[in-house]
Amino acid sequence: MPTHPRPRGPKPNRMDxxxxxxxxxxxxxxxxxxxxxxxxxxKQAGCDPALIYYHFDSKEAMFAxxxxxxxxxxxxxxxxxSAPEDPRPTALRLWEVVRIYHRNLKDDPGxxxxxxxxxxHGAEGLADILQExxxxxxxxxxxxxxxxxxxxxxxxxxxxxxxxxxxxxMHLEILDLLPTVLSRLMGxxxxxxxxxxxxxxxxxxxxxxAKDPSIPLPPLPELSADVNATKETHP
Amino acid sequence: MPTHPRPRGPKPNRMDxxxxxxxxxxxxxxxxxxxxxxxxxxKQAGCDPALIYYHFDSKEAMFAxxxxxxxxxxxxxxxxxSAPEDPRPTALRLWEVVRIYHRNLKDDPGxxxxxxxxxxHGAEGLADILQExxxxxxxxxxxxxxxxxxxxxxxxxxxxxxxxxxxxxMHLEILDLLPTVLSRLMGxxxxxxxxxxxxxxxxxxxxxxAKDPSIPLPPLPELSADVNATKETHP
DNA sequence: GCGATGATTCAACGTCTGTTGAATTGGAGC
DNA sequence: GCTCCAATTCAACAGACGTTGAATCATCGC
Numbered sequence: 001m002p003t004h005p006r007p008r009g010p011k012p013n014r015m016d017x018x019x020x021x022x023x024x025x026x027x028x029x030x031x032x033x034x035x036x037x038x039x040x041x042x043k044q045a046g047c048d049p050a051l052i053y054y055h056f057d058s059k060e061a062m063f064a065x066x067x068x069x070x071x072x073x074x075x076x077x078x079x080x081x082s083a084p085e086d087p088r089p090t091a092l093r094l095w096e097v098v099r100i101y102h103r104n105l106k107d108d109p110g111x112x113x114x115x116x117x118x119x120x121h122g123a124e125g126l127a128d129i130l131q132e133x134x135x136x137x138x139x140x141x142x143x144x145x146x147x148x149x150x151x152x153x154x155x156x157x158x159x160x161x162x163x164x165x166x167x168x169x170m171h172l173e174i175l176d177l178l179p180t181v182l183s184r185l186m187g188x189x190x191x192x193x194x195x196x197x198x199x200x201x202x203x204x205x206x207x208x209x210a211k212d213p214s215i216p217l218p219p220l221p222e223l224s225a226d227v228n229a230t231k232e233t234h235p
Numbered sequence: 236m237p238t239h240p241r242p243r244g245p246k247p248n249r250m251d252x253x254x255x256x257x258x259x260x261x262x263x264x265x266x267x268x269x270x271x272x273x274x275x276x277x278k279q280a281g282c283d284p285a286l287i288y289y290h291f292d293s294k295e296a297m298f299a300x301x302x303x304x305x306x307x308x309x310x311x312x313x314x315x316x317s318a319p320e321d322p323r324p325t326a327l328r329l330w331e332v333v334r335i336y337h338r339n340l341k342d343d344p345g346x347x348x349x350x351x352x353x354x355x356h357g358a359e360g361l362a363d364i365l366q367e368x369x370x371x372x373x374x375x376x377x378x379x380x381x382x383x384x385x386x387x388x389x390x391x392x393x394x395x396x397x398x399x400x401x402x403x404x405m406h407l408e409i410l411d412l413l414p415t416v417l418s419r420l421m422g423x424x425x426x427x428x429x430x431x432x433x434x435x436x437x438x439x440x441x442x443x444x445a446k447d448p449s450i451p452l453p454p455l456p457e458l459s460a461d462v463n464a465t466k467e468t469h470p
Numbered sequence: 471g472c473g474a475t476g477a478t479t480c481a482a483c484g485t486c487t488g489t490t491g492a493a494t495t496g497g498a499g500c
Numbered sequence: 501g502c503t504c505c506a507a508t509t510c511a512a513c514a515g516a517c518g519t520t521g522a523a524t525c526a527t528c529g530c
Contacts, residue, residue: 037517039516050520109355119412121267161417162436173405177400184366197397201401204440208441213442214449250508274487
Protein backbone atom coordinates (compact mmCIF):
# COMPACT_ATOMS: atom_id res chain seq x y z
CA MET A 1 0.00 0.00 0.00
CA PRO A 2 1.72 3.14 -1.20
CA THR A 3 1.74 5.74 1.54
CA HIS A 4 1.02 9.21 0.35
CA PRO A 5 4.42 10.74 1.25
CA ARG A 6 3.24 13.99 2.80
CA PRO A 7 -0.17 15.43 3.34
CA ARG A 8 -0.93 18.31 1.09
CA GLY A 9 -2.79 21.41 2.01
CA PRO A 10 -1.87 24.09 4.49
CA LYS A 11 0.31 23.16 7.42
CA PRO A 12 -0.73 23.68 11.04
CA ASN A 13 1.49 26.75 11.34
CA ARG A 14 1.41 28.63 8.12
CA MET A 15 4.50 29.87 6.38
CA ASP A 16 4.97 33.58 6.69
CA UNK A 17 6.64 35.10 3.62
CA UNK A 18 9.16 36.57 6.06
CA UNK A 19 10.21 33.07 7.03
CA UNK A 20 10.88 32.33 3.40
CA UNK A 21 12.96 35.48 3.20
CA UNK A 22 14.91 34.39 6.28
CA UNK A 23 15.69 31.09 4.62
CA UNK A 24 16.59 32.78 1.36
CA UNK A 25 18.89 35.17 3.17
CA UNK A 26 20.72 32.30 4.81
CA UNK A 27 21.18 30.38 1.58
CA UNK A 28 22.11 33.49 -0.38
CA UNK A 29 24.67 34.21 2.33
CA UNK A 30 26.23 30.79 1.84
CA UNK A 31 26.09 30.45 -1.92
CA UNK A 32 25.51 33.84 -3.52
CA UNK A 33 22.60 34.80 -5.72
CA UNK A 34 23.41 32.74 -8.78
CA UNK A 35 24.50 29.59 -7.02
CA UNK A 36 21.69 29.58 -4.49
CA UNK A 37 18.93 27.28 -5.67
CA UNK A 38 15.26 27.57 -4.90
CA UNK A 39 15.33 23.94 -3.86
CA UNK A 40 17.97 24.72 -1.26
CA UNK A 41 15.97 27.68 0.00
CA UNK A 42 12.88 25.53 0.21
CA LYS A 43 14.71 22.84 2.13
CA GLN A 44 16.09 25.47 4.50
CA ALA A 45 12.57 26.77 5.07
CA GLY A 46 11.15 23.28 5.34
CA CYS A 47 8.71 23.51 2.48
CA ASP A 48 8.31 22.69 -1.17
CA PRO A 49 10.07 24.78 -3.81
CA ALA A 50 6.76 25.50 -5.44
CA LEU A 51 5.55 27.33 -2.38
CA ILE A 52 8.08 30.05 -3.09
CA TYR A 53 6.18 30.79 -6.28
CA TYR A 54 3.02 31.21 -4.32
CA HIS A 55 4.52 34.03 -2.27
CA PHE A 56 6.97 35.52 -4.77
CA ASP A 57 6.99 35.94 -8.50
CA SER A 58 10.51 34.65 -9.06
CA LYS A 59 13.95 34.32 -7.61
CA GLU A 60 14.76 37.89 -8.56
CA ALA A 61 11.61 39.16 -6.91
CA MET A 62 12.73 37.40 -3.77
CA PHE A 63 16.03 39.23 -3.91
CA ALA A 64 14.25 42.52 -4.38
CA UNK A 65 12.08 41.77 -1.37
CA UNK A 66 15.20 41.09 0.66
CA UNK A 67 16.61 44.47 -0.30
CA UNK A 68 13.33 46.15 0.54
CA UNK A 69 13.46 44.64 3.99
CA UNK A 70 17.07 45.47 4.77
CA UNK A 71 17.78 48.89 3.28
CA UNK A 72 15.15 51.35 4.47
CA UNK A 73 16.33 51.14 8.11
CA UNK A 74 19.91 51.82 7.08
CA UNK A 75 18.81 54.72 4.93
CA UNK A 76 16.75 56.15 7.77
CA UNK A 77 19.61 55.95 10.26
CA UNK A 78 22.07 57.50 7.84
CA UNK A 79 19.78 60.32 6.87
CA UNK A 80 19.17 61.16 10.50
CA UNK A 81 22.91 61.15 11.07
CA SER A 82 23.66 63.41 8.13
CA ALA A 83 21.34 66.16 9.30
CA PRO A 84 23.35 69.39 8.97
CA GLU A 85 22.52 70.59 12.45
CA ASP A 86 24.42 67.72 14.08
CA PRO A 87 27.08 69.47 16.17
CA ARG A 88 29.49 66.55 16.58
CA PRO A 89 32.91 66.71 14.93
CA THR A 90 33.20 65.07 11.53
CA ALA A 91 35.40 62.26 12.79
CA LEU A 92 32.72 61.13 15.22
CA ARG A 93 30.00 61.35 12.63
CA LEU A 94 31.99 59.27 10.18
CA TRP A 95 32.59 56.72 12.87
CA GLU A 96 28.85 56.63 13.36
CA VAL A 97 28.54 55.83 9.66
CA VAL A 98 30.81 52.88 10.21
CA ARG A 99 28.79 51.75 13.19
CA ILE A 100 25.52 52.00 11.30
CA TYR A 101 26.85 49.96 8.43
CA HIS A 102 28.30 47.51 10.86
CA ARG A 103 25.19 46.95 12.91
CA ASN A 104 23.08 46.43 9.83
CA LEU A 105 25.33 44.41 7.59
CA LYS A 106 27.87 42.54 9.67
CA ASP A 107 25.71 39.43 10.02
CA ASP A 108 24.48 39.35 6.47
CA PRO A 109 27.14 38.22 4.01
CA GLY A 110 24.36 37.24 1.65
CA UNK A 111 23.19 40.78 1.08
CA UNK A 112 26.76 42.01 0.87
CA UNK A 113 27.84 39.56 -1.78
CA UNK A 114 24.58 40.06 -3.63
CA UNK A 115 25.04 43.79 -3.82
CA UNK A 116 28.61 43.56 -4.93
CA UNK A 117 27.92 40.80 -7.39
CA UNK A 118 25.05 42.65 -8.99
CA UNK A 119 27.16 45.78 -9.35
CA UNK A 120 29.88 43.80 -11.10
CA HIS A 121 27.79 41.48 -13.28
CA GLY A 122 24.60 43.44 -13.09
CA ALA A 123 21.47 41.82 -14.42
CA GLU A 124 19.34 44.47 -16.04
CA GLY A 125 16.25 44.18 -13.87
CA LEU A 126 18.09 44.40 -10.60
CA ALA A 127 20.30 47.31 -11.54
CA ASP A 128 17.52 49.85 -11.12
CA ILE A 129 16.43 48.40 -7.80
CA LEU A 130 20.00 48.51 -6.57
CA GLN A 131 20.49 52.10 -7.66
CA GLU A 132 17.32 53.14 -5.91
CA UNK A 133 18.52 51.54 -2.67
CA UNK A 134 22.20 52.39 -2.71
CA UNK A 135 22.20 55.92 -4.01
CA UNK A 136 20.53 57.52 -0.97
CA UNK A 137 22.81 55.82 1.52
CA UNK A 138 25.89 56.92 -0.42
CA UNK A 139 24.62 60.46 -0.69
CA UNK A 140 24.07 60.64 3.04
CA UNK A 141 27.72 59.79 3.66
CA UNK A 142 28.82 62.18 0.96
CA UNK A 143 26.94 65.04 2.59
CA UNK A 144 28.86 64.43 5.82
CA UNK A 145 32.12 64.67 3.90
CA UNK A 146 30.90 67.81 2.10
CA UNK A 147 30.13 69.43 5.39
CA UNK A 148 33.48 68.37 6.87
CA UNK A 149 35.23 70.11 4.00
CA UNK A 150 33.13 73.24 4.42
CA UNK A 151 33.94 73.30 8.13
CA UNK A 152 37.64 72.98 7.42
CA UNK A 153 37.96 69.67 9.24
CA UNK A 154 38.75 67.75 6.06
CA UNK A 155 41.22 68.40 3.27
CA UNK A 156 39.88 70.84 0.75
CA UNK A 157 41.04 68.68 -2.17
CA UNK A 158 39.20 65.58 -0.97
CA UNK A 159 36.83 64.16 -3.58
CA UNK A 160 33.69 63.46 -1.52
CA UNK A 161 32.32 60.68 -3.72
CA UNK A 162 35.63 58.88 -3.79
CA UNK A 163 35.94 59.37 -0.07
CA UNK A 164 32.54 57.77 0.39
CA UNK A 165 33.45 54.88 -1.86
CA UNK A 166 36.72 54.25 -0.02
CA UNK A 167 35.17 54.29 3.44
CA UNK A 168 32.25 52.04 2.68
CA UNK A 169 33.85 49.59 0.29
CA MET A 170 36.81 48.90 2.53
CA HIS A 171 34.46 48.32 5.42
CA LEU A 172 32.63 45.66 3.42
CA GLU A 173 35.87 44.10 2.21
CA ILE A 174 37.03 43.83 5.79
CA LEU A 175 33.84 41.98 6.63
CA ASP A 176 33.98 39.71 3.60
CA LEU A 177 37.64 38.94 3.19
CA LEU A 178 39.82 39.92 6.10
CA PRO A 179 39.10 36.94 8.39
CA THR A 180 39.74 34.49 5.58
CA VAL A 181 42.79 36.27 4.25
CA LEU A 182 44.35 36.53 7.67
CA SER A 183 43.62 32.99 8.70
CA ARG A 184 43.88 30.95 5.52
CA LEU A 185 46.57 32.96 3.82
CA MET A 186 48.59 34.08 6.80
CA GLY A 187 47.81 31.62 9.56
CA UNK A 188 46.65 34.27 12.01
CA UNK A 189 43.59 33.89 14.25
CA UNK A 190 40.39 35.17 12.73
CA UNK A 191 38.26 35.91 15.78
CA UNK A 192 39.17 39.54 16.34
CA UNK A 193 40.14 40.20 12.73
CA UNK A 194 37.14 42.33 11.83
CA UNK A 195 37.24 44.60 14.87
CA UNK A 196 41.00 45.08 14.69
CA UNK A 197 40.87 45.64 10.95
CA UNK A 198 38.04 48.13 11.12
CA UNK A 199 39.71 50.22 13.78
CA UNK A 200 43.00 50.23 11.92
CA UNK A 201 41.14 51.12 8.76
CA UNK A 202 39.26 54.01 10.27
CA UNK A 203 42.45 55.34 11.81
CA UNK A 204 44.24 55.19 8.47
CA UNK A 205 41.27 56.66 6.66
CA UNK A 206 40.91 59.57 9.03
CA UNK A 207 44.58 60.48 8.69
CA UNK A 208 44.10 60.32 4.97
CA UNK A 209 41.20 62.74 4.80
CA ALA A 210 41.74 65.06 7.77
CA LYS A 211 42.97 68.55 7.09
CA ASP A 212 45.39 68.22 10.00
CA PRO A 213 46.27 64.52 10.39
CA SER A 214 48.45 65.22 13.41
CA ILE A 215 45.39 65.86 15.56
CA PRO A 216 44.55 62.47 17.02
CA LEU A 217 41.12 60.94 16.75
CA PRO A 218 38.73 61.60 19.63
CA PRO A 219 37.79 58.55 21.67
CA LEU A 220 35.33 56.49 19.65
CA PRO A 221 32.42 54.48 21.02
CA GLU A 222 32.51 50.71 20.72
CA LEU A 223 31.56 49.28 17.36
CA SER A 224 28.56 47.23 18.38
CA ALA A 225 27.50 49.09 21.50
CA ASP A 226 23.84 49.94 21.72
CA VAL A 227 22.91 53.02 19.78
CA ASN A 228 21.30 54.61 22.85
CA ALA A 229 24.38 54.21 25.02
CA THR A 230 26.80 56.59 23.36
CA LYS A 231 27.72 58.43 26.56
CA GLU A 232 27.40 55.95 29.40
CA THR A 233 30.12 53.37 29.64
CA HIS A 234 28.86 51.83 32.88
CA PRO A 235 25.28 51.93 34.06
CA MET B 236 21.33 13.44 -48.00
CA PRO B 237 22.28 14.25 -44.45
CA THR B 238 25.45 16.32 -44.47
CA HIS B 239 27.91 15.28 -41.80
CA PRO B 240 27.83 18.55 -39.90
CA ARG B 241 31.54 18.99 -39.31
CA PRO B 242 34.50 16.90 -40.22
CA ARG B 243 36.13 15.21 -37.28
CA GLY B 244 39.77 14.81 -36.72
CA PRO B 245 42.39 17.46 -36.18
CA LYS B 246 41.85 20.87 -37.70
CA PRO B 247 44.29 22.48 -40.14
CA ASN B 248 45.60 24.78 -37.43
CA ARG B 249 45.68 22.90 -34.19
CA MET B 250 44.34 24.28 -30.97
CA ASP B 251 47.04 25.31 -28.58
CA UNK B 252 46.06 24.82 -24.94
CA UNK B 253 46.96 28.47 -24.48
CA UNK B 254 44.20 29.42 -26.90
CA UNK B 255 41.77 27.50 -24.75
CA UNK B 256 43.03 29.38 -21.71
CA UNK B 257 42.54 32.66 -23.55
CA UNK B 258 38.96 31.75 -24.28
CA UNK B 259 38.40 30.57 -20.72
CA UNK B 260 39.82 33.79 -19.37
CA UNK B 261 37.46 35.83 -21.49
CA UNK B 262 34.40 33.85 -20.45
CA UNK B 263 35.44 33.75 -16.80
CA UNK B 264 35.87 37.50 -16.97
CA UNK B 265 32.32 37.90 -18.20
CA UNK B 266 30.53 35.34 -16.08
CA UNK B 267 32.69 34.36 -13.14
CA UNK B 268 33.94 30.89 -12.35
CA UNK B 269 30.67 29.27 -11.35
CA UNK B 270 28.50 30.77 -14.05
CA UNK B 271 30.96 30.24 -16.87
CA UNK B 272 30.12 27.07 -18.74
CA UNK B 273 32.48 24.84 -20.62
CA UNK B 274 30.16 25.07 -23.59
CA UNK B 275 30.51 28.85 -23.61
CA UNK B 276 34.27 28.55 -23.38
CA UNK B 277 34.29 26.04 -26.22
CA LYS B 278 32.16 28.29 -28.38
CA GLN B 279 34.46 31.21 -27.62
CA ALA B 280 37.44 29.10 -28.64
CA GLY B 281 35.63 27.72 -31.69
CA CYS B 282 35.80 24.07 -30.75
CA ASP B 283 33.82 21.31 -29.11
CA PRO B 284 33.40 21.22 -25.33
CA ALA B 285 34.92 17.76 -25.24
CA LEU B 286 38.20 19.09 -26.54
CA ILE B 287 38.68 20.91 -23.27
CA TYR B 288 38.83 17.53 -21.58
CA TYR B 289 41.56 16.45 -23.92
CA HIS B 290 43.81 19.29 -22.78
CA PHE B 291 42.65 19.74 -19.17
CA ASP B 292 41.39 17.40 -16.51
CA SER B 293 38.42 19.51 -15.46
CA LYS B 294 37.06 22.99 -15.14
CA GLU B 295 38.95 23.49 -11.90
CA ALA B 296 42.18 22.35 -13.49
CA MET B 297 41.62 24.98 -16.15
CA PHE B 298 41.29 27.61 -13.48
CA ALA B 299 44.47 26.41 -11.83
CA UNK B 300 46.26 26.60 -15.15
CA UNK B 301 45.06 30.17 -15.56
CA UNK B 302 46.51 31.08 -12.17
CA UNK B 303 49.76 29.34 -13.04
CA UNK B 304 50.04 31.44 -16.17
CA UNK B 305 49.24 34.79 -14.58
CA UNK B 306 50.84 34.81 -11.14
CA UNK B 307 54.49 33.89 -11.45
CA UNK B 308 55.35 37.08 -13.40
CA UNK B 309 53.66 39.22 -10.75
CA UNK B 310 55.45 37.37 -8.01
CA UNK B 311 58.78 37.79 -9.78
CA UNK B 312 58.31 41.52 -10.26
CA UNK B 313 57.22 42.04 -6.67
CA UNK B 314 60.06 40.02 -5.22
CA UNK B 315 62.57 41.99 -7.25
CA UNK B 316 60.97 45.20 -6.01
CA SER B 317 61.04 44.14 -2.38
CA ALA B 318 64.78 43.46 -2.37
CA PRO B 319 66.09 45.17 0.78
CA GLU B 320 68.93 46.92 -1.03
CA ASP B 321 66.53 49.03 -3.07
CA PRO B 322 67.47 52.60 -2.12
CA ARG B 323 64.26 54.35 -3.20
CA PRO B 324 61.99 55.91 -0.58
CA THR B 325 59.14 53.76 0.65
CA ALA B 326 56.50 55.90 -1.01
CA LEU B 327 58.00 55.28 -4.42
CA ARG B 328 58.36 51.57 -3.82
CA LEU B 329 54.75 51.28 -2.75
CA TRP B 330 53.68 53.14 -5.83
CA GLU B 331 55.66 50.60 -7.81
CA VAL B 332 53.60 47.90 -6.12
CA VAL B 333 50.49 49.63 -7.37
CA ARG B 334 51.91 49.84 -10.86
CA ILE B 335 52.89 46.18 -10.92
CA TYR B 336 49.43 45.12 -9.83
CA HIS B 337 47.92 47.48 -12.32
CA ARG B 338 49.91 46.35 -15.31
CA ASN B 339 49.22 42.72 -14.59
CA LEU B 340 45.60 42.74 -13.50
CA LYS B 341 43.85 45.77 -14.92
CA ASP B 342 42.72 43.99 -18.08
CA ASP B 343 41.71 40.76 -16.42
CA PRO B 344 38.49 41.07 -14.45
CA GLY B 345 38.09 37.32 -14.78
CA UNK B 346 41.08 36.51 -12.63
CA UNK B 347 40.18 39.24 -10.19
CA UNK B 348 36.65 38.06 -9.61
CA UNK B 349 37.83 34.47 -9.50
CA UNK B 350 40.35 35.14 -6.79
CA UNK B 351 37.95 37.11 -4.70
CA UNK B 352 35.13 34.67 -5.20
CA UNK B 353 37.26 31.72 -4.23
CA UNK B 354 38.43 33.48 -1.09
CA UNK B 355 34.85 34.18 -0.07
CA HIS B 356 33.18 30.91 -1.07
CA GLY B 357 36.31 28.86 -1.29
CA ALA B 358 36.01 25.42 -2.82
CA GLU B 359 38.36 23.09 -0.99
CA GLY B 360 40.60 22.09 -3.85
CA LEU B 361 41.27 25.59 -5.05
CA ALA B 362 41.98 27.06 -1.64
CA ASP B 363 45.44 25.53 -1.47
CA ILE B 364 46.32 26.63 -4.97
CA LEU B 365 45.19 30.14 -4.17
CA GLN B 366 47.20 30.27 -0.97
CA GLU B 367 50.29 29.10 -2.78
CA UNK B 368 49.89 31.88 -5.36
CA UNK B 369 48.72 34.77 -3.20
CA UNK B 370 50.82 34.36 -0.12
CA UNK B 371 54.17 35.24 -1.74
CA UNK B 372 52.86 38.35 -3.42
CA UNK B 373 51.35 39.58 -0.17
CA UNK B 374 54.52 38.86 1.74
CA UNK B 375 56.54 40.87 -0.76
CA UNK B 376 54.38 43.92 -0.13
CA UNK B 377 54.48 43.33 3.59
CA UNK B 378 58.28 43.29 3.58
CA UNK B 379 58.29 46.74 1.98
CA UNK B 380 56.05 48.02 4.74
CA UNK B 381 58.22 46.32 7.37
CA UNK B 382 61.26 48.04 6.00
CA UNK B 383 59.47 51.39 5.84
CA UNK B 384 58.69 51.10 9.52
CA UNK B 385 62.26 50.16 10.35
CA UNK B 386 63.53 53.15 8.41
CA UNK B 387 61.18 55.47 10.24
CA UNK B 388 59.30 56.48 7.12
CA UNK B 389 56.08 54.80 8.24
CA UNK B 390 54.16 54.96 11.48
CA UNK B 391 55.57 52.62 14.08
CA UNK B 392 52.09 51.39 15.02
CA UNK B 393 51.16 50.37 11.48
CA UNK B 394 50.13 46.73 11.20
CA UNK B 395 52.00 45.59 8.09
CA UNK B 396 49.62 42.81 7.10
CA UNK B 397 46.60 45.05 7.42
CA UNK B 398 48.45 47.74 5.51
CA UNK B 399 49.09 45.25 2.73
CA UNK B 400 45.48 44.15 2.69
CA UNK B 401 44.22 47.73 2.53
CA UNK B 402 46.50 48.78 -0.30
CA UNK B 403 45.89 45.80 -2.52
CA UNK B 404 42.20 45.17 -1.88
CA MET B 405 41.22 48.78 -2.47
CA HIS B 406 43.18 48.77 -5.70
CA LEU B 407 41.18 45.79 -6.92
CA GLU B 408 37.90 47.26 -5.74
CA ILE B 409 38.66 50.42 -7.69
CA LEU B 410 39.19 48.31 -10.79
CA ASP B 411 36.09 46.19 -10.27
CA LEU B 412 33.55 48.61 -8.92
CA LEU B 413 34.48 52.25 -9.20
CA PRO B 414 33.56 52.80 -12.85
CA THR B 415 30.17 51.18 -12.37
CA VAL B 416 29.47 52.88 -9.06
CA LEU B 417 30.35 56.30 -10.38
CA SER B 418 28.48 55.94 -13.64
CA ARG B 419 25.44 53.85 -12.80
CA LEU B 420 24.91 55.05 -9.26
CA MET B 421 26.07 58.62 -9.57
CA GLY B 422 25.77 59.50 -13.22
CA UNK B 423 29.42 60.52 -13.58
CA UNK B 424 31.60 59.60 -16.57
CA UNK B 425 33.48 56.35 -16.19
CA UNK B 426 36.39 56.79 -18.56
CA UNK B 427 38.96 58.26 -16.21
CA UNK B 428 37.42 56.78 -13.07
CA UNK B 429 40.11 54.19 -12.44
CA UNK B 430 43.09 56.49 -12.86
CA UNK B 431 41.54 59.28 -10.81
CA UNK B 432 40.41 56.86 -8.16
CA UNK B 433 43.76 55.12 -7.88
CA UNK B 434 45.67 58.35 -7.49
CA UNK B 435 43.27 59.65 -4.89
CA UNK B 436 43.47 56.33 -3.12
CA UNK B 437 47.25 56.23 -3.03
CA UNK B 438 47.36 59.79 -1.78
CA UNK B 439 44.93 58.99 1.02
CA UNK B 440 46.71 55.75 1.82
CA UNK B 441 50.10 57.36 2.04
CA UNK B 442 48.88 60.03 4.41
CA UNK B 443 47.38 57.25 6.46
CA UNK B 444 50.56 55.24 6.87
CA ALA B 445 53.34 57.82 6.71
CA LYS B 446 55.09 58.76 9.91
CA ASP B 447 54.92 62.41 8.88
CA PRO B 448 51.86 62.88 6.67
CA SER B 449 52.65 66.54 6.12
CA ILE B 450 55.57 65.67 3.85
CA PRO B 451 54.03 65.56 0.39
CA LEU B 452 54.43 62.59 -1.91
CA PRO B 453 57.34 62.72 -4.33
CA PRO B 454 56.38 62.93 -8.00
CA LEU B 455 55.14 59.51 -9.10
CA PRO B 456 55.64 57.94 -12.52
CA GLU B 457 52.62 57.34 -14.71
CA LEU B 458 50.54 54.30 -13.92
CA SER B 459 50.93 52.42 -17.16
CA ALA B 460 54.28 53.71 -18.36
CA ASP B 461 56.72 51.11 -19.58
CA VAL B 462 58.62 49.38 -16.82
CA ASN B 463 61.98 50.05 -18.47
CA ALA B 464 61.39 53.78 -18.70
CA THR B 465 61.40 54.76 -15.06
CA LYS B 466 64.08 57.41 -15.48
CA GLU B 467 63.98 58.48 -19.09
CA THR B 468 60.95 60.44 -20.13
CA HIS B 469 62.17 60.99 -23.68
CA PRO B 470 64.57 58.68 -25.51
C1' DG C 471 -22.60 20.94 7.54
C1' DC C 472 -21.11 23.03 3.10
C1' DG C 473 -18.84 25.45 -0.21
C1' DA C 474 -15.34 28.71 -1.25
C1' DT C 475 -10.80 30.26 -0.63
C1' DG C 476 -6.16 30.22 0.53
C1' DA C 477 -1.96 27.49 1.41
C1' DT C 478 0.63 23.69 0.32
C1' DT C 479 2.61 19.68 -2.30
C1' DC C 480 3.43 16.59 -6.41
C1' DA C 481 4.98 15.64 -10.74
C1' DA C 482 6.58 17.05 -14.66
C1' DC C 483 8.49 20.24 -18.38
C1' DG C 484 12.41 21.88 -20.91
C1' DT C 485 17.00 23.51 -20.51
C1' DC C 486 21.53 23.68 -19.00
C1' DT C 487 25.47 21.64 -16.65
C1' DG C 488 30.11 18.85 -16.24
C1' DT C 489 31.72 14.82 -17.99
C1' DT C 490 32.71 10.52 -20.73
C1' DG C 491 33.34 6.85 -24.46
C1' DA C 492 33.37 5.91 -28.95
C1' DA C 493 34.02 7.37 -33.57
C1' DT C 494 36.58 9.95 -36.85
C1' DT C 495 40.29 12.06 -39.40
C1' DG C 496 44.74 14.86 -40.55
C1' DG C 497 49.33 14.46 -40.62
C1' DA C 498 54.10 12.42 -39.20
C1' DG C 499 57.28 8.52 -39.65
C1' DC C 500 58.75 4.98 -42.27
C1' DG D 501 51.47 4.35 -49.65
C1' DC D 502 50.71 2.44 -45.16
C1' DT D 503 50.40 2.78 -40.29
C1' DC D 504 49.87 4.81 -36.24
C1' DC D 505 49.03 8.42 -33.13
C1' DA D 506 47.38 12.73 -31.69
C1' DA D 507 43.64 15.87 -32.05
C1' DT D 508 39.03 16.62 -32.67
C1' DT D 509 33.91 15.84 -32.75
C1' DC D 510 29.43 13.43 -31.72
C1' DA D 511 26.12 11.70 -28.87
C1' DA D 512 24.70 10.71 -24.74
C1' DC D 513 24.56 10.42 -19.63
C1' DA D 514 22.84 11.75 -15.07
C1' DG D 515 21.85 15.46 -12.33
C1' DA D 516 20.47 20.17 -11.21
C1' DC D 517 18.03 24.16 -12.31
C1' DG D 518 13.73 27.60 -12.59
C1' DT D 519 9.16 27.22 -13.38
C1' DT D 520 4.26 25.67 -13.97
C1' DG D 521 -0.44 23.20 -13.67
C1' DA D 522 -3.04 20.39 -11.37
C1' DA D 523 -4.22 18.09 -7.15
C1' DT D 524 -4.90 18.19 -2.30
C1' DC D 525 -6.18 19.63 2.20
C1' DA D 526 -7.41 23.12 6.30
C1' DT D 527 -9.86 26.52 7.62
C1' DC D 528 -13.33 30.26 7.55
C1' DG D 529 -17.91 32.37 6.40
C1' DC D 530 -22.30 31.16 6.12
